[in-house]
Amino acid sequence: MERPVRVRFAPSPTGALHIGGVRTALYNYLFARQHGGKFLVRIEDTDQERFVEGAEEYIYETLHWLGIPADESSEVGGEYAPYRQSERKEIYAKYIQILLEKGHAYYAFDTKEEIEDLRNRLEAAKSTNPSYNALTRQQMKNSLTLPAEEVQRRLEAGEPHVIRLKTPPREEIRFHDLIRGAQYIHSSTLDDKVLIKQDGLPTYHFANVVDDYLMRITHVFRGEEWLPSAPSHILLYQFFGWEAEMPLFAHLPLILAPDGSKLSKRKASEYGIPVFPLFWHNHETQEDIKGYRENGYLPEALINFLALIGWNAGTEQEIFSLEELVPLFKIEQIHKAGARFDIEKAKWYNEHYLRHKDNTELASLLIESSLLTPEGGISAELAGKLVVLMKDRATFPADMWQKVPYLFHAPTEFDATVTGDSKKWHDEAKNFIKELSEKLTDFTQDWTAESIKHFIHEVAEAKALKVGKFMQAIRTATTGAGQGPDLMLILEILGKTETQARWARVEHI
RNA sequence: GGUCUGUUCGUCUAGGGGUUAGGACGCGUCCCUUUCACGGAUGAAACACGGGUUCGAUUCCCGUACGGACUACCA
Numbered sequence: 001m002e003r004p005v006r007v008r009f010a011p012s013p014t015g016a017l018h019i020g021g022v023r024t025a026l027y028n029y030l031f032a033r034q035h036g037g038k039f040l041v042r043i044e045d046t047d048q049e050r051f052v053e054g055a056e057e058y059i060y061e062t063l064h065w066l067g068i069p070a071d072e073s074s075e076v077g078g079e080y081a082p083y084r085q086s087e088r089k090e091i092y093a094k095y096i097q098i099l100l101e102k103g104h105a106y107y108a109f110d111t112k113e114e115i116e117d118l119r120n121r122l123e124a125a126k127s128t129n130p131s132y133n134a135l136t137r138q139q140m141k142n143s144l145t146l147p148a149e150e151v152q153r154r155l156e157a158g159e160p161h162v163i164r165l166k167t168p169p170r171e172e173i174r175f176h177d178l179i180r181g182a183q184y185i186h187s188s189t190l191d192d193k194v195l196i197k198q199d200g201l202p203t204y205h206f207a208n209v210v211d212d213y214l215m216r217i218t219h220v221f222r223g224e225e226w227l228p229s230a231p232s233h234i235l236l237y238q239f240f241g242w243e244a245e246m247p248l249f250a251h252l253p254l255i256l257a258p259d260g261s262k263l264s265k266r267k268a269s270e271y272g273i274p275v276f277p278l279f280w281h282n283h284e285t286q287e288d289i290k291g292y293r294e295n296g297y298l299p300e301a302l303i304n305f306l307a308l309i310g311w312n313a314g315t316e317q318e319i320f321s322l323e324e325l326v327p328l329f330k331i332e333q334i335h336k337a338g339a340r341f342d343i344e345k346a347k348w349y350n351e352h353y354l355r356h357k358d359n360t361e362l363a364s365l366l367i368e369s370s371l372l373t374p375e376g377g378i379s380a381e382l383a384g385k386l387v388v389l390m391k392d393r394a395t396f397p398a399d400m401w402q403k404v405p406y407l408f409h410a411p412t413e414f415d416a417t418v419t420g421d422s423k424k425w426h427d428e429a430k431n432f433i434k435e436l437s438e439k440l441t442d443f444t445q446d447w448t449a450e451s452i453k454h455f456i457h458e459v460a461e462a463k464a465l466k467v468g469k470f471m472q473a474i475r476t477a478t479t480g481a482g483q484g485p486d487l488m489l490i491l492e493i494l495g496k497t498e499t500q501a502r503w504a505r506v507e508h509i
Numbered sequence: 510g511g512u513c514u515g516u517u518c519g520u521c522u523a524g525g526g527g528u529u530a531g532g533a534c535g536c537g538u539c540c541c542u543u544u545c546a547c548g549g550a551u552g553a554a555a556c557a558c559g560g561g562u563u564c565g566a567u568u569c570c571c572g573u574a575c576g577g578a579c580u581a582c583c584a
Contacts, residue, residue: 012584047583112582128511131580162582180514189512197582204584228513228579251514253577258520260576305521308533312522316532335522338577342520345534355547392547418544471543483545 003245005037007219009070010208012044013055016280016289017062019341020223020255020263023306027252028221029068030307030329037218041073042211043084046201053283056084062277066299067322080215085207092202095210095240096163096195104239105195108132108142109154109161115140131191134169163196165205165232173231178219178250178331185231193232205229209236212247220247224338227251250331253310254338263341273343277302296369296396298357301349309339319352347395354394362387362397369398375408385493389485404484407493410502411480414509418472418482428465429473430506435459436474437503440496447496449488477506 009025011017025041032039041063043056060075072078082088099105110118115132118140122130129135137144142164143151154161171187195206202210212220230249237246257267268275278291292302303322312335313320313328320328354362363383370378378386378401386407390400401407419425439459445451456474460467475487478499484490491499 010584014584044584050583108582115582123510126510129580130511160582164582183513185513191580194582199582201582203582208584223578224514225578225584231513253515256577262577308521310521314523316523318521318533337515339522340520342534345521348534351547390546393545468543475544481545485544485546487543 003216003218005032005035005218006040006216007032007037007221008040008042008212008215008217010042010044010222011059012047012050012204013052013059014047014050015052015055015282016276016278016291017055017059018263019275019277019292019306022062022066022277022302023255023309024221024223024252025063026066026068026303026306027311027329027334030325031219031221031331032071033326034329038071039068040078040080040083040215041070041075042215043074043086044204044207045084045086046197046203046207048086048199048201058278058280065278065293066303068303085211086201088207088211089201091214092196092207092210093200096202096206099165099195099236099239100163102239104166105163106137106143106166107151107155107161108137108140108164108192108194109146109159110140110142129189129191132164133191134167134188137164137192160198162194162198164192165195165235167192167232167235173234175230175234175249177227177230178248179253179334180227180251180336183227183230187231187235190232190235193229205232206236209233209240213237213240213242213245216245217247219250221250221252224251224254250334253335255309256338256340258340258342260338260340268341271341271343273341296398297346297350298353301346301353304353305346305349309341310335351395354397355391359384359387359391362391362400365397366400369396370401375401382493385489389489389493393485404479404490406479406481407490410498410505411478414480415476415482418476419509424472425476429470430477430509432460432463432465432470433474433477433503433506437500437506440500440503443496447492449486449492452491452499453488474503477509478502 007028009021009028011021011025029039031037041059043059045051045056056074060069060073063069070076072080072083074083077083096105110132118132118136119130122136132140139145144166146154167190168187173185173187175183177183193205194203196202230251234246237243255263257263257273258271259267261267263273263275265275274290274292274295274297276289276291277293279294280289280291281287282289300321303325304320307320307325307329308318311329311333314333363380363386366383366386367378367380370376386400386404390403393403394400436456436459439455443455457467460470471487472482475484476482478487478494479490494502
């Protein structure tokens with residue numbers, strides 16, 4: 001009875017993948033790996049009107065970037081191909097026939113206007129279930145109410161129609177959700193879902209059940225938004241006689257905006273939260289939107305952060321690699337309530353992984369982050385030094401050069417909390433800096449942080465002065481900022497000539 | 510409106526009939542440090558409300574309030 005675990009991530013290529021979808025994919029991946037099963041990606045492209053060019057490639061690029069690729073997909077193929085629903089049309093046609101023959105589905109010829117009329121009437125009458133359902137279908141134009149000959153005639157004449165699920169009027173539907181436990185829903189609250197649309201393609205409700213069955217899916221992880229329609233899916237499994245092979249369901253809590261509402265694109269940008277994993281160009285609005293990757297988030301940080309939204313190992317551990325997550329992930333530990341997105345914590349994870357990253361790797365990330373900017377083409381040598389200088393004070397790779405503009409341009413403004421403070425900025429300090437610049441002419445050693453430090457100390461000692469008293473003044477005169485990373489390393493990066501020039505200018509500050 | 514679903518520090522969460530209700534992010538203070546940051550230490554900060562059940566409820570039950578999802582020939 002134990003079947004090999006097979007889970008699927010079933011995104012719809014209607015635009016860039018949403019961050020919530022990324023988490024769903026991650027949970028699917030973790031579960032599959034843990035059980036030595038298969039993780040598949042099935043493209044749910046049955047809505048031709050909403051199809052967006054490039055969206056499918058985007059999904060795969062995201063999974064590759066995060067290191068959670070699919071075992072079977074429309075990209076790599078697999079035993080149960082095709083994995084694109086638009087290519088499975090005949091399969092659905094065959095299976096809907098079974099339902100039709102068994103009397104669990106029926107043809108409906110109603111126009112959109114007629115359906116809208118029905119809803120308006122029912123709402124006006126304060127119906128508790130104002131929909132096309134087991135009760136109201138009696139008043140509509142369908143193969144249940146029309147004479148068989150007329151149905152036949154309409155079908156042969158090619159009249160537009162849909163095929164609907166014949167929901168039983170009074171039946172308790174029960175199923176077990178792995179996260180929420182036992183679910184009981186009365187069929188009288190359901191509607192007769194459209195299974196096959198007028199264009200001949202199936203709706204999600206139908207395609208998803210048929211495909212999950214055919215692809216031997218054992219567990220369905222999907223967003224909470226599917227919970228209300230799950231009973232209709234259960235009905236489908238029952239009508240097909242597939243209960244024994246029905247997958248177990250786990251409806252994941254939603255990821256919410258900081259204010260507790262749905263994390264929409266608009267809401268997200270309002271709070272400075274990226275919603276997309278990668279860069280996305282919206283052809284409709286001509287909008288370019290940066291993703292987590294372009295913002296400088298590391299994949300391991302995103303994975304760790306996402307995994308902990310709505311799930312917890314039950315320990316006090318906060319840092320998990322993908323590999324660590326695999327054996328630990330438990331459905332029972334998935335939270336029921338929606339979780340608000342906390343960008344500060346995401347940044348903290350990024351800082352953590354940044355600090356633990358290999359310097360060479362960081363240097364190439366840094367260079368990459370500068371490529372399309374005026375500073376572009378930061379040399380490997382400079383990048384290496386910047387990493388040492390800035391690793392501990394950066395949230396994103398680009399911070400390592402963006403937070404030190406004075407390394408690229410001499411400052412024109414100087415921190416007034418220093419230059420305006422007579423205890424920190426006085427003639428003695430200015431004279432000392434001036435002297436440093438003059439003495440630098442005779443400096444012949446290698447220009448390194450170490451030798452520079454030695455030099456400054458020597459000059460100070462010769463005059464019986466304490467260096468500490470001038471350090472902040474030197475820093476401000478050099479960088480314009482009263483605070484920052486290691487000054488000696490900054491001077492080393494600046495080079496002797498530039499350092500001397502900046503120091504020489506001290507009297508004009 | 511209806512159906513479903515949820516509610517522990519500001520946020521993510523652990524816990525579960527008797528606990529000083531634990532951790533993390535963020536915030537405050539201190540230490541380290543030439544500054545800042547890192548790091549370390551430390552502090553403030555929560556069981557939505559009302560009824561039960563019970564010797565005892567934050568924990569179990571029922572309501573209330575407040576969220577959220579769904580209510581398409583979209584997924």
